[in-house]
Amino acid sequence: MRSLYMDIRQLLREMSLEEKLGQLTQLNSNFFKENTAEITGPAADLGLTIDECCLAGSVLNFDSAETMIAIQKIAMERQPHHIPLMFMMDVIHGHRTVYPIPLALGCSFDMDLVSRCCSMAARESAASGVMVTFSPMADLSRDARWGRVNESTGEDPYLNYEMAKAQVKGYQGSSLMDQGTMVACVKHFAAYGGGEAGLDYNNVEISEHALREFYMDGYKGAIDAGARMIMTSYNAIGGIPATSQKHLLTDILRNEWDFDGTVISDYYAIPEIASHGVAKDDKEAAMLAINAGNEIEMMSSSFLKYGKELLNENKITMDQIDKATYHVLKLKEELGLFENPFRFASTDSEKKIWLCDEHRAIAKEAAIKSSVLLKNDGVLPISKNTNKIALIGPFANEKEILGSWAIRANTEDTITIYDGIKKYCTNSQIDYVKGCDWDGSNLACDSAIKAAKASEVVILCLGEHQSLNGEGASRAKLELPQGQIELARQVISCNKNTVVVLIGGRPQAISDLVDIAPAILCMWQPGTEGGNACASLIFGESNPSGRLAMSFPYSSGQEPIYYSHLPTARPPKSRKTIDYEYNVSRYIDVPTDPQFVFGYGLSYTSYEYTNLRVDKRHFTEDETIKVCVDVTNTGHMDGEETVMLFIHDMVAEISRPVKLLKDFCKVNLKQGETKTVEFILDKNKLSYVHKNLNRYADKGEFEIFVGHDSDTNNKVLIELV
Ligand code: BGC
Secondary structure, eight states, rough: OHHHHHHHHHHHHHOHHHHHHHEEEEGGGGGOOOOOOSSOOOHHHHTHHHHHTTTTTTEEEOOOOOHHHHHHHHHHSSSSTTTOOOOEEEHHHHHHSSSSOOHHHHHHTTTHHHHHHHHHHHHHHHTOOOOOOOOOOOOOOOTTTSSSGHHHHHHHHHHHHHHHHHHHHHHHSSOOSSSTTOEEEEEETGGGGGGGGGOTOOOBOHHHHHIIIIISSSHHHHHHHHHOEEEEEESEEEEEGGGGOOEEEEEIIIIIIISSSSEOTTTTTTHHHHHHTTSSSHHHHHHHHHHTTTTBSSSSOHHHHHHHHHHHHSSHHHHHHHHHHHHHHHHHHTTTTTTTTTTOOOOHHHHTTTTTHHHHHHHHHHHHHOOOEEEEEEOOOTTOOEEEEEEETTTTTTSSSSOOTTTTTTTTOOOHHHHHHHHHHHSSEEEOOOOOTTSSSSSOHHHHHHHHHSSSEEEEEEOOGGSSSTTTTOOOOOOOOOOHHHHHHHHHHHHHHHEEEEOOOOBBBBBHHHHHEEEEEEEEEETTTTHHHHHHTTTTEEEEEEOOSSSSSSSGGOOOOOOOOOOSSSSSSSSSSSSOSSOOOSSSSSSSSSSSTOOOOOOSSSSEEEEEESOOOOOOOOOOOOEEEEEOOOSSEEEEEEEEEEEEESSSSSSOOOOOEEEEEEEEEEETEEEEEEEEEEETTTTTETTTTEEEOOOOOOOOOOSSSSTTOOOEEEEOO
16 A cells, blocks of 8 residues: 555655645635635635635534535635635534533533433534534633633543543544544633633743643643644733743643644634733744644634744744644545545535534433532422423524534534423423523513412523623623523512523522522533433433533632632632631622532432542552442432542642542442442642652542532542652
8 A cells, every 4th residue: 555654755745835735724615616606705804716716725613514625625626725614613511412511511421422412413514515614622620700611621631631631532533534434622721711800812930840730631631532633722821822832832842741642722822822912923823833833723824924934034944844844744544534635524414413402412412411409498400290390491492402512513403491391291281481582671470470370380591691601701790690690589589389490501500599499400502402301311311410510609709719729828718608707718699609519510310429448558650549438329310420439638738629529430330239430540630840840649548529519528548658
């Protein structure tokens, strides 16, 4: 067989400088319109000629297999070496069949499920010609004010690591040559979630220690799983834009992590280096980006425009351009584009697999397993034989419960909560009343009260609309709109059998609701099958098992709030109450802890943890420790429990989190059943990043907590000797 590797090297030798810079440029599909006689609109702003556009190496955002095939044909005809384009898109949580937002998936703690979701997204989007998805988003998210927490898997570094791995495995499969796979581009490198005040695109002020100890794990998980591309982030860290940080893109990514894939900037992030005020113009920005290690420039043209001048002035090197171009060509080779530039794009396949039964079933399973039961005074589950149900609230019959990133979805395909309940309870009378709009306006309580009074049960659907999440959608107020709260007050006061279904893309500050609602089921933005999943959970066909991947605050003012905080020298006596105390680390108006902690989540059954034990109390660096606990289903329904293991390093060179998740596992338990859950600990699990920035474990004592959530106090002491 011909060595393709040799072909790429040969191709590289034959390419002109302009062609190479073209490969390093990514443009929107609008730039490749067949009959573009003269360039207008965004293309004109970029200052590119049509010939330059046709030198581009990749395309972002296009709508279908048909468009992709048409663009590929035109571009290959015009590119001097007929090099195929690479097509990329944000396939974040599904393509046409939409599964729950990534933050919800985090709450499933189920890697296999997450991989299956991503494989399905890859199958559907690869049929449209997508070759690279800008996912997973592995940014550690500790501040619910940030609009993009919906796209992350939450506040915990270890969970992020595992979730990023699972997503990459799902997208890329075992070989990119396999049908229905695509490249995973992990983003946003680095620490995009750490923006000050939860504000999007804001500066991040974290130490090198915190960066390496907490923020890097998600990206590392994706790279360990073989992600072939990484995207730089918009933010500056310590005043230096990530897109121009050699320390991140070369020292850490290439030299420490041995990443041999391709680096892409975020959308227009290279000219924005100048907007950050560290380059005087686009040309200098391009120089800084290339020298830092950026390879593909997304949706701007400074490489194409200034690459040659920068080379002539010796500000960048030919070797840098060649290496970057080689990485792009190599990825095209890995995708099989030199043999088949259209890959799996086919209008027939789109029709066959989009929204097929198998995919809808996965989306429903994911929506069930990622929903978190926040409160239940015994109202749930509701009997299927209920005669009269009032379905109230702005989200009760709302199709826009998909999430802010479902860019290729058609909301018409959404099963609303109303659709799902109606289908499930064919014999019940369902009285639907909207009550108010999602922003709380147009409040009309009378009909809602009437329906609530006349029904045995009320399902009240409240929360946050998807337009309040996503890029540029930071919020200072995480509380529900007044109109929604008033609707809840009125309805609950006349029917105590009220269940709230909470929709949203971030943890919300819902203490007012928690005070009055008999039951609350958080379904996030559950996707295409949201309504069917809701019915299955509410009527007890499925038992809620999701657990919070991000803490819910009492109040917006507590943000950022996360369980793995460091100890304070002045802790309050209780973090759960508001006691009057002098000079301690507490709030005087809300409890210090969040309302619902990381890992929290109820079930229709109950679990008991007993007999936590270790096979040895002291162990050396070459040994492992076995930690076991017996978990019993003490309730009246079969269920699935996520068992979590946290550590606390008692004395270290750097203050260590009060608890840090190091392992978890899911266990299915029938009513009355007990199973022993076993974890193995070694020195790596106990290691941390030291002052010298190296990671290793210190000798000494560690508390090992095993329990239901980060509030557990079920612990044993071990010692590394
Ligand atoms: C976002 C990225 C996204 C890119 C392309 C940017 O604005 O920050 O997450 O992948 O656009 O759509």
